[in-house]
Amino acid sequence: MSSEKNVTTKAASDSQLIARAQSGDEQAFAALFEAHKRRVYSLCLRMTGNVAEAEDLTQEAFLQLFRKIGTFRGESAFSTWLHRLVVNVVLMHLRKKGLQQVSLDETDTSLEEPVKRDYGDEDRRLIGSIDRITLARAIGKLPPGYRAVFVLHDMEGYEHNEIAGILNCSVGNSKSQLHKARMKLREALRESRAPGDLAEGPPGAALAETSSHHEER
Amino acid sequence: MSEVNFELNSARAGCTQFDVDLPAYLEGEDRPGIARHASECGFCAAVLGDLELIRSQSHDFLFDDPPARVWANVRATLVAEGFFRTPKVGWLKRLPSWGQIDWVRQAVPLGATACLALIAAALMVSPGSINQNRISQSYSEEAAVSAAGLPLNESMDVDPSLAQSVSAMEKSYREHEKFLDPAVQASYRKGLQSLDDSIRQCRDSVRKEPTDTVAREYLTSAYEQKASVLFAALEYDGR
Numbered sequence: 449m450s451s452e453k454n455v456t457t458k459a460a461s462d463s464q465l466i467a468r469a470q471s472g473d474e475q476a477f478a479a480l481f482e483a484h485k486r487r488v489y490s491l492c493l494r495m496t497g498n499v500a501e502a503e504d505l506t507q508e509a510f511l512q513l514f515r516k517i518g519t520f521r522g523e524s525a526f527s528t529w530l531h532r533l534v535v536n537v538v539l540m541h542l543r544k545k546g547l548q549q550v551s552l553d554e555t556d557t558s559l560e561e562p563v564k565r566d567y568g569d570e571d572r573r574l575i576g577s578i579d580r581i582t583l584a585r586a587i588g589k590l591p592p593g594y595r596a597v598f599v600l601h602d603m604e605g606y607e608h609n610e611i612a613g614i615l616n617c618s619v620g621n622s623k624s625q626l627h628k629a630r631m632k633l634r635e636a637l638r639e640s641r642a643p644g645d646l647a648e649g650p651p652g653a654a655l656a657e658t659s660s661h662h663e664e665r
Numbered sequence: 666m667s668e669v670n671f672e673l674n675s676a677r678a679g680c681t682q683f684d685v686d687l688p689a690y691l692e693g694e695d696r697p698g699i700a701r702h703a704s705e706c707g708f709c710a711a712v713l714g715d716l717e718l719i720r721s722q723s724h725d726f727l728f729d730d731p732p733a734r735v736w737a738n739v740r741a742t743l744v745a746e747g748f749f750r751t752p753k754v755g756w757l758k759r760l761p762s763w764g765q766i767d768w769v770r771q772a773v774p775l776g777a778t779a780c781l782a783l784i785a786a787a788l789m790v791s792p793g794s795i796n797q798n799r800i801s802q803s804y805s806e807e808a809a810v811s812a813a814g815l816p817l818n819e820s821m822d823v824d825p826s827l828a829q830s831v832s833a834m835e836k837s838y839r840e841h842e843k844f845l846d847p848a849v850q851a852s853y854r855k856g857l858q859s860l861d862d863s864i865r866q867c868r869d870s871v872r873k874e875p876t877d878t879v880a881r882e883y884l885t886s887a888y889e890q891k892a893s894v895l896f897a898a899l900e901y902d903g904r
Contacts, residue, residue, distance in 0.1 A: 472750030477743065481736050489731035506731050510739045514748060583722055602723040608692075627688040634715045 462526045469517050481510055484527070488534050494599040495538045497588030505541055509534045535600070535614055542592050586636040594629035601626050683709045691716060781897070783852040822871045823885050831888055834895040841899055853898050860891040 462483070468476030488509055493502035513533055520529060587595060596615065600606040601622070606614070608622040615622065683702045690696040703710040743749060842850055867884035870877060 472748060474740075474749040477749070478736070478740070481739065485731050485735070486728035489735070490726075490728040493729055494726075503731060503735055506735050507738050507742075510735075511742055514739070514743055515746075580722075580727060583719075583726070587723075598723070602720055603726055605724075623688055623692065627691070630691075630716050630719055633719055634712070637715075637719070 463522065466517060466520060466522075466526060469514070470520075477514055480513075484530055485510075487527075488530070491531070491534050491599070491604065492538055494584075494587055494603055495535075495592075495596055496542070497590070497592075497595060501541070505534075505538055508541075509537045512537060531604070532614075539596065539615070542596070582637065582640055583633075586633050586640065589636055590629055590632055594625055594632060597622055597625040598629035598633070602630075680706060680709055687713070687716070691720065781856075781894070783855060822868050822881065823888050827885070827888050827892070831892050831895065834892060834899065838895050838898050845898075853894070856894050857891065860887055860894065863887040864891065 462480070465476045465480050465483070469480055485506070489502060489506045492505040492509070493499065496502050496505065509530075513530060516533075520526065587598065590598060597611055600611050600614065601608065608619045608626075611617075611622045612619045617625075679702045682698060683706070686696040686699055690699040699713065703713050838853075842853070845853070864884060864887045867880050867887055870880035871884055874880065
């Protein structure tokens with residue numbers, strides 16, 4: 449109830465600010481920037497994995513927002529509109545850089561690739577919580593295409609059909625990229641951890657003893 | 666030996682199926698084999714636990730603040746592109762349609778210019794065409810109103826030295842005006858009255874919104890224009 453009230457209040461506040469910004473009120477521009485800067489910058493940072501690029505893209509996204517704000521008619525929530533705009537700005541940037549990983553074409557074979565099994569360490573798992581710096585660093589190391597899907601789905605809450613629309617790929621492709629991204633993240637996080645930070649697997653795992661005999665797939 | 670091989674092959678098959686089903690399971694689809702296999706296979710249990718941990722931690726990821734220079738750059742670009750419009754103050758609020766026109770915002774200097782133009786025009790008018798007594802009496806009355814409207818204690822919204830100078834000049838002008846040509850007096854009166862109106866309106870705006878720097882700037886500008894007009898009037902000796 450309280451969160452519903454907050455959402456309503458925020459929407460009303462946004463709508464007043466937008467109306468003022470549309471008439472050129474500088475304070476309204478500043479307030480809109482203040483209200484949305486963290487979300488926009490964080491999205492840019494996660495999707496690029498680079499602080500300098502994230503700053504430039506945040507700047508570019510807000511400039512585009514303010515240039516287009518006169519066309520905002522309130523058919524969708526302002527935050528949704530802004531979010532879409534930011535994602536487009538970032539993707540345009542990544543495509544301009546010509547990074548092949550951004551392309552999520554249908555020839556992706558990620559599901560055909562097996563889970564990498566590192567025998568001898570197979571029964572150890574990440575424990576507790578992952579600190580945000582380590583996680584941010586690991587996300588930053590993901591190939592841009594994987595990173596984009598991971599950020600949009602696991603961090604920003606987009607559905608696969610939405611991601612497919614944004615990235616111009618199939619739903620199945622989005623799903624496979626996400627899984628591959630998660631597996632790569634796991635790998636990166638395990639590599640970044642000292643052996644003492646990894647815990648034994650659940651007791652009673654019947655085949656834990658024999659897994660060292662598995663062939664690496 | 667064959668029992669061990671059978672167990673191993675069975676485990677491999679279970680892990681293969683686990684790998685196939687895992688993405689759908691993490692998407693929330695019903696895959697009972699995942700939990701079953703994870704309870705039997707330490708490796709797959711670790712994979713499942715890690716992926717669930719990564720997903721939950723990513724979802725709760727905190728946001729970062731961009732550096733202050735990002736807004737500074739955005740603002741500078743918007744200023745250069747002319748996005749911001751100055752909020753209307755005082756008399757501009759009463760002229761909503763005109764307020765959109767840039768030159769109207771320069772009304773204070775324009776008013777002063779118009780005032781000087783009127784003075785120049787007045788110098789070319791025959792002195793006898795205006796009733797001197799009526800004009801003198803009229804401005805004396807209005808000067809009293811002006812003095813009452815803009816005393817020093819009400820001029821705290823501008824630089825006190827500027828306000829004091831204007832007040833002193835106005836006092837001198839009241840003594841000086843009786844020696845002026847009636848037409849010149851009328852012109853000065855009109856100009857000063859217009860500036861007093863501007864000052865009053867700007868001052869009201871400043872008092873309503875003390876942080877309104879634009880209104881404050883207009884107020885100072887109006888005082889400066891009034892000082893210029895009074896100085897010109899005191900210098901004028903074409904009586």
